[in-house]
Amino acid sequence: MMLQAFHKAVHVLFVLLLCTLSLFSTNDFSKQIKQLANNPQWHKLLHIKGHKSEIDDPTFFFSKKGKSNPKAELKASIEKLMSDKSDDENSTLCRYPSRSSWILEQLPELKKHIKLPKCTALNQELKDLGAKHITLIFASAHINSPASAFGHTFLRIDKDANTPLLSYAVNYAAQTAEDNGFVYAYQGLFGGYKGRYSIDPYYKKLHEYANLEQRDIWEYTLNLSPKEIDRMVRHIFEIRHFYADYFFLAENCSYNLLWLLEIAKEDVNLINQFKHKAIPIDTLRAVLSENLITKTTYRPSKRKEILNSAKAIKNNKQALNFAKSNDFDLTEIKKLPKKEKIASLELATALLRIKLAKQEISKEVYLKKFLILLKSRSQLGLQTKEEISHSSTPLEGHHSSKASFSFTNNQAFQTRIKVAYHDIYDNDTGFIPGAYINFFDTALGYKDNKLTLEEIHLLDIRSYALQDAIFKPISWEVSLGAKRIFNNELNSYLKAGGGITLGNKKFYGYATVTPTLYYKSKTTQSVSANIGLLYNPSKKLKLGLLTSNEWFSQKREIQEIEPFITYNFNQKSAINLRYEYSKMNEFEEKDLILSLFWYF
Numbered sequence: 377m378m379l380q381a382f383h384k385a386v387h388v389l390f391v392l393l394l395c396t397l398s399l400f401s402t403n404d405f406s407k408q409i410k411q412l413a414n415n416p417q418w419h420k421l422l423h424i425k426g427h428k429s430e431i432d433d434p435t436f437f438f439s440k441k442g443k444s445n446p447k448a449e450l451k452a453s454i455e456k457l458m459s460d461k462s463d464d465e466n467s468t469l470c471r472y473p474s475r476s477s478w479i480l481e482q483l484p485e486l487k488k489h490i491k492l493p494k495c496t497a498l499n500q501e502l503k504d505l506g507a508k509h510i511t512l513i514f515a516s517a518h519i520n521s522p523a524s525a526f527g528h529t530f531l532r533i534d535k536d537a538n539t540p541l542l543s544y545a546v547n548y549a550a551q552t553a554e555d556n557g558f559v560y561a562y563q564g565l566f567g568g569y570k571g572r573y574s575i576d577p578y579y580k581k582l583h584e585y586a587n588l589e590q591r592d593i594w595e596y597t598l599n600l601s602p603k604e605i606d607r608m609v610r611h612i613f614e615i616r617h618f619y620a621d622y623f624f625l626a627e628n629c630s631y632n633l634l635w636l637l638e639i640a641k642e643d644v645n646l647i648n649q650f651k652h653k654a655i656p657i658d659t660l661r662a663v664l665s666e667n668l669i670t671k672t673t674y675r676p677s678k679r680k681e682i683l684n685s686a687k688a689i690k691n692n693k694q695a696l697n698f699a700k701s702n703d704f705d706l707t708e709i710k711k712l713p714k715k716e717k718i719a720s721l722e723l724a725t726a727l728l729r730i731k732l733a734k735q736e737i738s739k740e741v742y743l744k745k746f747l748i749l750l751k752s753r754s755q756l757g758l759q760t761k762e763e764i765s766h767s768s769t770p771l772e773g774h775h776s777s778k779a780s781f782s783f784t785n786n787q788a789f790q791t792r793i794k795v796a797y798h799d800i801y802d803n804d805t806g807f808i809p810g811a812y813i814n815f816f817d818t819a820l821g822y823k824d825n826k827l828t829l830e831e832i833h834l835l836d837i838r839s840y841a842l843q844d845a846i847f848k849p850i851s852w853e854v855s856l857g858a859k860r861i862f863n864n865e866l867n868s869y870l871k872a873g874g875g876i877t878l879g880n881k882k883f884y885g886y887a888t889v890t891p892t893l894y895y896k897s898k899t900t901q902s903v904s905a906n907i908g909l910l911y912n913p914s915k916k917l918k919l920g921l922l923t924s925n926e927w928f929s930q931k932r933e934i935q936e937i938e939p940f941i942t943y944n945f946n947q948k949s950a951i952n953l954r955y956e957y958s959k960m961n962e963f964e965e966k967d968l969i970l971s972l973f974w975y976f
Contacts, residue, residue, distance in 0.1 A: 409450060409451065412450060412482055412483075413446045413450045417478065417639070417642055418446055418450060419446055420635065420638050420642075421474055421478060421639060422442070422449060423615075423620070425647055428443050429442070429444070430620055431615075432619060432620050433618035433619045433620070435617075435618065437452075438452035438453050438455075438456045439451070439452035453475055453476075454479060454486065457469065457476060457479065457490045458489050460490070461491045462491075463493045465496070465498065467493040469493055469495065470493055470495040471614070471617065473498060473613055473614055474607070474610045474611035474614040474615070474639070477607075502609065502610075502613075505533055505609065507534070507606070507608075507609050508536070508605070509533075509534040509600075510531060510533060510534070510597075510598045510640075511531065511532040511534060511540070511543075511595050511596060511597050512531060512532075512598055512633070512660070512663060512668075512669070513529060513530050513532055513581075514528075514529050514593070514596070514656060514660055514770055515527060515528045515591045515592075515593055515594075516591045516592040516593075516594070516677075516770065517591070517808050525797070525813045525837065526655050526656050526796070526813075527656040527770070528629055528630075528656060529633055529656045529659060529660065530546060530548070530581065530633065531547075531633060532544070532545050532546075532578050532595070533609065537597075540578060540595075541582070542579075543578040544576065544578055545575070545577070545580070546575055546612055547573070547576065548571055548632040549571065549572070549629055550563075550564060550569035550570070550571050550622040551572055551619070551622075561624065564624030564628075565623070565624050567622065567623050567627075570620070570621065570622060571619060571629075571632065572616065572619050573612060575612065583733070590677045590678060590679040591677050592675070592676055592680070592766070593675035593676075593677075594672065594675075594769065594770060595673040595674075595675065596660070596671070597670050597671035597673075598637075598663075598669065599667065599668050600640055600641060600668075604640040605640065607639060608637070608639060608640035611639045611640075612636065620632070625652070625654070625795070625815065626650070626652060626653055626654055627654075628654055630658075630659040631650055631654035634650075634663075635647065637663065641668070644666045644668070645666070646662050646663065646666065652795075653776075653777070653795060653796060657770050657773065657776060657806075658775065660770065660771065661775075672769070674766055674769075676764040678726065678730070680764055681726070682723060682846060683844060684761070684762060685722045685723050685726065685761070686719060686723050686846060687762065688718070688719035689719045689720060690716070692712070694708060695709060695712060695716050695717075696720075696723075696846075698720050698724065699723035699724040699846075700727060700846070701724075704724060704748055706748075715759070717756060718753065718756050721749050722753065723846075724749055725746065725749045725753070728745055728749065767805075767881070767915075769806065770806050770807075771806065772806040772947070773798075773805055773806020774802060774803065774805075774944065774948070775976050776798070777794060777796060777976050778794045778799075778802075778974065778975050778976075779973075779976070780792045780793075780794075780971050780973055781971065781972045781974075782970065782972075783969070783970050783971075784968065784969050784970075785967060786823075786967065787823070789823070790820065790822070791820050791822075792817065792819035793817075794816065794818075796815045796816075797814065797815065798814075799812050799814050799817070800908075800920065801918075801920070801942050801952055801954075802918070802950075802973075803912065803915070803916065803917070803918045803942055804918065805912075805915040805916075809884065810839070810842060810851075810884060811838075811839060811841075812836075812837070812840075814833050814836040814837075816832075817836060818831075818832045818833075829858075829866065831858060831859035831866075832857045833855060833856070834856045835854070835855065835856045835857070836853075836854075836856075837853060837855070839851055839853065840877040840884065840886040842877050842879060842881070842884055850875075851876055851877045851886055851888060852873065852888075853873055853874075853888060853890060854871070854873075855869070855872075856870050857869060861934065862932065862960060867895065867896045868896070869893065869894045870892070870893045871890050871892035871893070871904075872891070873888050873889050873890025873891060873904075874888060874889070875888030875889060875906075881912070882911065882913065883909075883912070885908060886906070886908050886910075887905075887907050888905075888906045889904070889905055889906075890903070890904050891903045892926070900929065901929060902926050902927060902928045902929075903927055904925060904927070904934075905924070908921065908922045908923065915944075916944045916945075917941070917943055917944075918941070918942045919939075919940070919942075920938075920940050920941075921937075921938070922937075922938045922940070923938070924936045933959075933960075934958065934960050935957075936956070936957065940952060940955075941953050942973075949974055949975065951970070951973070952971040952972075952973060953968075953971075954971075955967070955969075956969060
């Protein structure tokens with residue numbers, strides 16, 4: 377019996393070998409294989425950029441040379457399709473539906489030599505997904521989370537455009553449970569995490585970003601045909617099994633979504649627009665430049681909805697105290713005007729939901745209190761709500777990298793370049809007011825025929841989060857780099873501190889205290905008090921007054937005052953004028969500086 381099985385297996389292998397040899401031996405077929413191996417779409421399916429694939433999972437490839445040899449991978453894929461006689465969900469065609477479909481489209485004669493499995497589970501998933509529309513989602517930056525400082529993009533797959541909450545979200549993210557911002561930044565910058573695609577219900581993502589993280593959501597409906605959508609979805613089902621090394625600035629969430637769009641729409645060029653960095657807003661602009669966006673929808677964060685509802689309360693402390701209390705005493709708002717009573721109940725309900733989401737209360741306690749609020753609110757009837765407006769969209773903001781060229785009144789010249797992203801001198805249009813983050817900001821000075829490194833900020837984050845009657849976030853800042861202080865000597869430094877910010881998105885002021893650790897030949901400590909006022913009267917104009925007083929040991933002190941004005945000509949250029957006054961002990965310096973900003 378065993379001998380018969382052995383002979384049968386040998387016979388099958390022999391027939392397969394003959395088929396393979398006959399298939400690859402003809403000159404026409406060999407020429408066709410060579411052409412297909414150089415086909416841009418085959419390179420996209422393998423995520424090849426330059427000369428190798430960006431997929432780092434070795435199990436993604438059938439050939440040992442597949443990562444850098446698309447021809448070898450194509451041959452190996454064809455051979456795998458021909459040799460695989462299984463009919464389960466782990467068969468080649470079911471597990472690799474994207475590349476398999478493309479190969480069979482290009483080489484239809486292969487169908488005669490392969491077993492076509494049923495792929496029951498895959499087909500059921502495709503049916504349940506029912507993809508009819510694709511929407512690109514941009515979640516704005518989270519001001520108090522370094523890991524979300526640039527914002528985030530993901531895709532939504534819609535079965536029905538009128539019921540988006542029943543749709544599914546396609547996300548690419550680093551696989552980590554790390555909540556330490558410094559560790560996450562370091563690991564993310566140097567590819568310390570594995571990145572994977574995932575598919576989750578959209579309402580979960582919406583709840584995570586809009587409700588818990590208080591981020592605005594922008595939805596961009598994409599111009600894709602049914603065939604292009606099917607092509608994308610099949611690739612998602614294939615690539616979700618494998619990982620690629622995650623890089624915070626380059627191969628990140630936004631960048632890897634571009635592969636899906638390029639595979640869906642073969643004639644667009646997105647990936648090659650990004651070499652060293654891929655900031656979410658820049659990838660969004662790239663998608664717009666390819667005419668892929670047909671519609672834009674804005675969803676305000678839960679925080680904005682709450683603050684909008686609270687407008688009716690005005691300055692009524694009694695109503696606010698009721699809404700924020702743990703025990704709702706309805707007699708406290710009994711005598712309030714109907715409009716304020718409605719606002720108080722709705723505000724209390726919203727804050728109660730946030731407490732449940734943050735697991736500050738149990739589900740049982742939540743339901744008990746929710747029913748009390750719901751019953752009281754239902755007795756007051758309908759109330760027309762004011763629509764939440766937005767002053768600008770993310771696409772209206774300046775580009776994320778910047779080069780500056782500065783001239784001073786003492787005939788000095790300075791140039792600096794910043795890899796990313798948004799600093800305190802930049803206009804806040806399209807960005808969250810008070811959220812500033814810089815990566816690799818380097819300044820070179822030229823004076824008296826001498827070129828010097830003035831300062832370098834490897835990382836500079838300032839989170840001036842606005843406080844209001846409901847939310848009381850703490851402002852904070854952290855910076856790492858090197859700059860010149862006493863005796864004009866370059867010192868490396870690390871500083872971190874916190875404080876408060878008050879005002880509104882147009883005019884706000886901050887006050888922080890920041891201890892700093894300096895190092896040159898020895899360690900020096902300091903602590904500084906910082907106060908600033910920032911005013912954004914229009915989409916093109918920004919004014920500011922920055923002050924700082926820094927105290928060192930040995931009775932040394934640095935005082936700085938800096939008023940400035942920035943005017944944006946467009947998204948790629950601006951002019952900045954500032955006056956810098958600094959006093960280091962008894963030495964004073966005054967500079968009037970004119971700078972040209974070029975964003976790219």
